[in-house]
Amino acid sequence: MRVLLVAYGSRGDVEPMVGLAVSLRELGAEAQVCAPPDFAELLDGFGLPLVPLGRSVREMATKAVTGTSNPPPAESLPERAARMVAATYEQIAAAAEGCDAVVATGLLPAAAAARAVAEKLGIPYVFAAYFPTYLPSPHHPPLAWPGRPVPPDVTDNRVLWELNTENLNALFGEAINTHRASIGLPPVDNVRDHVFTDCPWLAADPTLAPWLRPADLDVVQTGAWIRQDERPLPAGLEAFLDAGTPPVYVGFGSMPMRDAQDVAHAAVEAIRAQGRRVLVSRGWAGLALTDEGDDCFAVGEVNQQALFRRVAAVVHHGGAGTTTTAALAGAPQVVVPQMADQPYWAARVAELGIGAAHDGPTPTFASLSAALVTALAPETRARAAEVAGTIRTDGAMAAAQRLCRG
Template sequence: MRVLLMAYGSRGDVEPMVALAVSLRALGAEVQVCAPPDFAELLETVDLPLVPIGRPLRPVVKAVVTGTAPTAAEGLAQRTAALLASAYDAVAAAAEGCDAVVATGLIPAAAAARSVAEQLGIPYVSVAYYPASLPSPHHPPLAWPGRPVPPEVTDNRVLWELNTESLNALFGEAINTHRASIGLPPVDNVRDHVLTDRPLLAADPALCPWLEPADLDVVQTGAWIRPDERPLTAELEAFLNEGTPPVYVGFGSIPVRDAQGVTRAAIEAVRAQGRRVLLSRGWADLEPADDKDDCFAVGEVNQQALFRRVAAVVHHGGAGTTTTAARAGAPQVVVPQMADQPYWAGRVAELGIGAAHDGPTLTAESLSTALKAALTPETRARAAAVAATIRTDGATAAARLVLDRVGR
């Protein structure tokens, strides 16, 4: 049996698919992966060749975050068409001989993956990493830039109807034009076409439960986590052992505006709480602002091992980082930048396992206030209690579900 996995997005979109790939192989399946070329090295760590989709994503994300990219309305049709074409070409080439397609990420790329599955007559499985990306009467949809909703509308079902209209307006013409060019009929609801009526929810029930009753037949598997056995470097071990546990600060594969200013503010805030600083460079390119020995910078690192040894984790609020910190029992401060990150910030605060920073722009004062709340003994105790409830078998459960759908 052979399964194609497609993830078009940041590290947080691709990493869970790597976990699923490892679990599928353990159950005897062959795996192909399509993703942005930025993640070729990540796939190499598990001996999976990458079929790249388009150009590197990092410069695109940086341009969006720093405000140098075109606005959402400028050239959207052309950008959507280009992503559809590149995703379709990659998936079509990789899907030869496959028995199923599993997809997540930006809507045009996922729509292209579903088109390939339709043409081949094989199952297509949609994946979400957090509940708020799926229609439900229990929560509203995320707002799309340039598509505001009337402030007086508060009914979630109405908001999801407006979301349908927005996604059709943003992507419908490009998707149906592409489908016509490859001999497929048009779709009248882009979102539901991409998500299907039975998506997988790769998120932990303790962190973010899917509430019933709901319109979709959602299967929540738990988060897809690949065990990381890599040792920490000798230099990092030395830093950790030289003093009290530091505060980790990193934004993963999310660039930030004014990286130098953010770094200075973060270091000042951590020092104000009497703590040492551990900076993760990431796509934000964070670097120490001075040469004091209470600050250390790392690149790619085993977060599963590291987060068990820090006082707190300051991060952007991606699903993967939030879950990894929660599994480690590390108090968190989430500084949300975009997309699903405000959702995760809210969940961290609601669960009492950390603090949600008010908005994406931090100052030394605002981060120090949030850190003070996260570093209390009560927050650490609550984080430890939640850590004990988090599932670790999500990827294996999902792999079995995928293979079961193929078998049927």
């Protein structure tokens, strides 16, 4: 069996697909991964060839945050979507030759292209979400889209999801249907439901992110797609960890930040004020040490599964992968949400009692200090250890087995 895995997004979109690909390989199946060119090294480390999809996501995200992006002034989001659908369709179609199924996640136009490829080939298609609130449900509202504010007087979730349908049709409907017509496929009335299907998969842990029923969709919750990381920690990091008490980790993953150094300074000083050592992860924000104190250390890409078992707390942006990794390690968390699903994960961390949800995306010394008091409390660590024992690690294998069974 050969499966095409499509993920056009940040590392948080791509890394779970690596976990699924590795599990498929363990079952004797072959996985082909289509993802942005940023992640060739990540896939290469697992012997997975990358089929590059679209432009560098890191470059686009950094330009958008820093204000250096210069799109053609007359080009609207629907026009950019049209270009994405057409371009990604060609790349996905080429990679899908000989495949028996397609699994997609990430940006909606790219996932729509993946579904069109599956339709043309007559093979199964699965859409995977990494957090519940991306999928329509009467139990939660949809994410807000830029430029499409939710009417403040509307609180009924079903009405909000109907508005979400209208918004996504307005943004992407013409682009998707024009392309579908060009390749001989019929139009769709609801682009969101078309991409998600009636039976999407939820690759999230049931304890951290439960799918609430009853709901209109027949969601299959597989558990998070975790790839086991066996890499040793770098020697310099090992030496720092061994030289004193467990540090507090701070990193924002693949989130660029306009005021990265101000954030780094606030974090370092707030952590020091709690009498803790500091471990800074550079990430896409380019966080750096604010001085040469021997109580601080900076790292790049490392094995977080191993590292988070050895820290006092994890301060992060609230991506699905980082939240799950910290929870599995039993590390208390401070979530500083920046966008998209991150406020959801911040709220879940607070609700579960395994950390603190920071109010807003820009931490200060005072706000981080208050959050750290909660995260570093003995009762929070005890609760984090308790929850760690409930986190499933078989989600990727469960999904792989389901694919192989057809």
